[in-house]
Amino acid sequence: MQKIPALDHDGLDHRSATRFLLAIVGKQKAATTWGVFTSAVWMTSQALLPVAIGRAIDQGIAGGKLGQVVFWSLGVLLLGIVRAATGIAFYRHSIITRTVSASLVTRMVTRHVTRLGASLRRRKDVDGLIATSTSDSVTIGVGLLYAGRIVGSASAIAAVTVAILWVSLPLGAMVLVLVPLFSGLSSLLLRPLHRNQDEYRSLQGQLAGRAIDIASGLRVLRGIGGERQFAARFRADSAQLRKADVQVSRAEADFEAARVLMPGLLTVIVTYTAALFALHHKLTIGQVVEFYGFSTFLTMPLADLMEGMSQVTRAKVAAGRVAALLNIPVDAGDSPESAATAPATRGEAHLVDSTSGLDVAPSTFMAVACADPSEADPLARRLARFEAPGEPTLTDEPWVSLPLPVMRSRVLLCLNSDRFFAGTLREELSRDDTVAVADIETALRTASATDIVDALPEGLDSPMTGRGRTFSGGQLQRLRLARALLVGAEFTILVEPTNAVDAYTEYRIAENLDRFHQAPAGGRSTVVFTLSPLLLQQAHQVAYVVDGHVVATGTHEDLLKSHAAYRTLVARDETAPVRP
Incomplete structure (x- = not known):
């Protein structure tokens, strides 16, 4: 033939x-x-x-x-x-x-x-x-x-x-x-x-x-x-x-x-x-x-x-x-052939948005609290190069001059609108067959999603329908988080990753993320856009954003003491975090 x-x-x-x-x-x-x-x-x-x-x-x-x-x-x-x-x-x-x-x-x-x-x-x-x-x-x-x-x-x-x-x-x-x-x-x-x-x-x-x-x-x-x-x-x-x-x-x-x-x-x-x-x-x-x-x-x-x-x-x-x-033009730097100087090596780069003043340090667990929740999505998209306005940089290199594959390999944006496709759960969580089972289990534990897999008759080999219709919104959020962690990007950006789970599960996820970044994480950083006190409390650093600009940074406790507006923004009816 x-x-x-x-x-x-x-x-x-x-x-x-x-x-x-x-x-x-x-x-x-x-x-x-x-x-x-x-x-x-x-x-x-x-x-x-x-x-x-x-x-x-x-x-x-x-x-x-x-x-x-x-x-x-x-x-x-x-x-x-x-x-x-x-x-x-x-x-x-x-x-x-x-x-x-x-x-x-x-x-x-x-x-x-x-x-x-x-x-x-x-x-x-x-x-x-x-x-x-x-x-x-x-x-x-x-x-x-x-x-x-x-x-x-x-x-x-x-x-x-x-x-x-x-x-x-x-x-x-x-x-x-x-x-x-x-x-x-x-x-x-x-x-x-x-x-x-x-x-x-x-x-x-x-x-x-x-x-x-x-x-x-x-x-x-x-x-x-x-x-x-x-x-x-x-x-x-x-x-x-x-x-x-x-x-x-x-x-x-x-x-x-x-x-x-x-x-x-x-x-x-x-x-x-x-x-x-x-x-x-x-x-x-x-x-x-x-x-x-x-x-x-x-x-x-x-x-x-x-x-x-x-x-x-x-x-x-x-x-x-x-x-x-x-004939639709590709943005400057979007082409894989675009010439650019390689940014700092993994674990040394800072992801900086000069427009808002947000600076994400290497190997950290950072939370971003926006006074206007509608500002979270555009800012996250700008950091991950899904929105054109602004001048974010990876260390001192403007992201517009970097090839898009470089950005995608180092900066990952995870949204609640991200979809699952039909296939086995293992195929949907991992990019290829080379991902070790131990890494999948670690990601599932960090996302507090092991109970989801344990409840399935075939575990990771269980079939998953298109868009994950057989799972609840909270389960999909946890599986989405596990999938994002398995990518192993240098900067993982999450937007309200726990707003569909209960408070107890949310606290466990926050605690697991803190523990994940306390251990050697290979230079990985996680940025969470959220107003949840449970996540803010566990974050190593919190950036408070008002009108698109960072007005204060520090730990959750420091900001509660020094900024009344921040305290009002994140306050809940409960006076203490939920403990397991």
């Missing part, structure tokens, strides 16, 4: 749909040349069959020469063998071209989306991303598959035209006029088809995005009574999409009708004219057979030519959508 190659997609020009398609073709120069050659030979060998048959009739049968009959019969056999061999080679090449092209586009989209990361949602409406990453890549592959057939069809039409001109100049001139005329009339139908397909794909992407949003937030919608309103919107959008689909179907029907009608008309006109010429003794019987064969054969390359134009049009629409996605 032939192995399909994986092409390098670096440096492909995607400034426009046309440039992008040409760049993909350019990446497959040898394959494209071979495909064009086999397609041209395949179609031309079919076009020459009527010539051999006509010569056998005129020079052999009509002339009574058996040798000519045998000679031209062998010619027909040879053309048949060439047609079969090149047809197999062309179809094999076409499948490879389609697969390689679709794979190339998919890998480019996947790589670029990965490089954009969380910034994609801020920069682009991602409703059509599903279509862009799946169906559009296939559409481009099919379009490039038909590109070879277009060349082959054009070659066959040219060969037939030359043969007709050689036999009869008037008939050849007529074919030269009719073929471009019929092709031009058919191409007029491509414009509305192109326009309607573009509109349909746009609406389809929007509706797909809305369906995903509704499905993911169905529980919330039912809770606030918004299910009917969103269902009505979905039905309205669906009706609009159906209307656009009808327009596409009409345009496609018109084009398909023309695809059948035009070659048929050409066959009728050429055959009828050849018959008239034969009646006036301007053509022989063999030549009439040739012209009938030519006119019948022309239906195939003309149909392929028109179908190819339709598929290339679809591919251009898809390429435009993909190019629009690929």
Whole structure:
């Protein structure tokens, strides 16, 4: 079995749909040349069959020469063998071209989306991303598959035209006029088809995005009574999409009708004219057979030519959508190839946000209490480079100048919105199979989540549904914390990681985190954005943030004594922490 190659997609020009398609073709120069050659030979060998048959009739049968009959019969056999061999080679090449092209586009989209990361949602409406990453890549592959057939069809039409001109100049001139005329009339139908397909794909992407949003937030919608309103919107959008689909179907029907009608008309006109010429003794019987064969054969390359134009049009629409996605710029430093000076080694770096004045020291357990709880999420995202504003640094190196993979490997942001996927619990907690069981158990103990695993029939090998629907909110928080600790990032940033657990479990988690950082933690720091006194009490240092700026730092007890506003902020009805 032939192995399909994986092409390098670096440096492909995607400034426009046309440039992008040409760049993909350019990446497959040898394959494209071979495909064009086999397609041209395949179609031309079919076009020459009527010539051999006509010569056998005129020079052999009509002339009574058996040798000519045998000679031209062998010619027909040879053309048949060439047609079969090149047809197999062309179809094999076409499948490879389609697969390689679709794979190339998919890998480019996947790589670029990965490089954009969380910034994609801020920069682009991602409703059509599903279509862009799946169906559009296939559409481009099919379009490039038909590109070879277009060349082959054009070659066959040219060969037939030359043969007709050689036999009869008037008939050849007529074919030269009719073929471009019929092709031009058919191409007029491509414009509305192109326009309607573009509109349909746009609406389809929007509706797909809305369906995903509704499905993911169905529980919330039912809770606030918004299910009917969103269902009505979905039905309205669906009706609009159906209307656009009808327009596409009409345009496609018109084009398909023309695809059948035009070659048929050409066959009728050429055959009828050849018959008239034969009646006036301007053509022989063999030549009439040739012209009938030519006119019948022309239906195939003309149909392929028109179908190819339709598929290339679809591919251009898809390429435009993909190019629009690929042209979204990546933030400075987001590229893995970005040059940057390596920051301080692990365990020596400070994570500093100069905008707020927050300074996270190495190997520490730090808590951040925001007077306005809504400020916690943006500040955490800025520290972890999920928000553009601000100038955080890793030691003295601005994070905007660091390659994104460096930041992701050293700074981890854990939010309550982070999701679990379907798989075993072990697969969801650890990144790969190299994570030791002892490390998993340590992370589970620190997150006070061992009871969750112990209650499962198969322990860590128990199946987990998508989004962890079989677990409660508090259980998911603890599993999420264990997963974050297993990453082993130099700085782990947590935002309200215990607001869904009971006070007793929360105290145990706080105590475990304190104990975790008392032991040699390999230069790891944990930053918790919280207002929980149980976590604040165990933190080695607390930063008090007001209006986006750190106004005080110290232990929880020190801040309670020195800042009345802080004391009011974190006070609970209970006067003492819950003890086990």
